[in-house]
Amino acid sequence: MTMATADRYDPAPGREYPFSISDIARQAVKLLGDDWHAESGYWGVTGEIATLDGTRFIVGVDHEGDLYVHADKNAEPTFLLEYFDCTSSSDGLEEVTKRVVAVLLDMA
Secondary structure (H helix, E strand, O other), rough: OHHHHOOOOOOOOOOOOOHHHHHHOOOOOHHOOOOEEEEEOOHHOOOOEOOOOOOEEEEEEOOOOOOOOOOOOOOEEEEHHHHHHOOOOHHHHHHHHHHHHHHHHHOO
């Protein structure tokens, strides 16, 4: 084994990021109630949240690693720094979900 191999960071699957963006969306609808529904995007890297009246929101992470919510797949993401400033997966699923729910309620 070479030195480069020995020093390589190689966490087990599910250890580095214990939840996905689609997990956030699914947890959010549990807090929002029966009038909301969530679907996972491809590979769980986005989550779509919809209301019974058809209003759709997308939860995702942009190319800079910032969490966002926007109201339509074709719309510009909404970055609300008061909710997502310094947010990361290390905050845990429950805390990140609460922040997403707050944004959704403000946007709905």
